[in-house]
Amino acid sequence: MGKRDxxxxxxxxxxxxxxxxxxxxxxxxxxxxxxxxDILEQVDVDPNLAKSLLRDGC
Structure with a gap:
């Protein structure tokens, strides 16, 4: 199965x-x-955005 868009x-x-x-x-x-x-990576969230969300929100 291909990667989801x-x-x-x-x-x-x-x-x-x-x-x-x-x-x-x-x-x-x-x-x-x-x-x-890891979960954010699985749904193709930009790594920079993921790091920003983690830094600011957790």
């Missing part, structure tokens, strides 16, 4: 469409930055 989707939409929203919420609740970064 997340173009035009918000981060939340990407997480929902990929089935990773619950995993992301759990990682966020635990403050597990490594898991959060």
């Amino acid at each position: 997340y173009g035009g989707m918000t981060v939340n939409e990407r997480l929902f469409a990929s089935g990773l929203l619950d995993d992301f919420d759990r990682a966020l609740a635990k403050g597990d930055k490594a898991a959060i970064e």
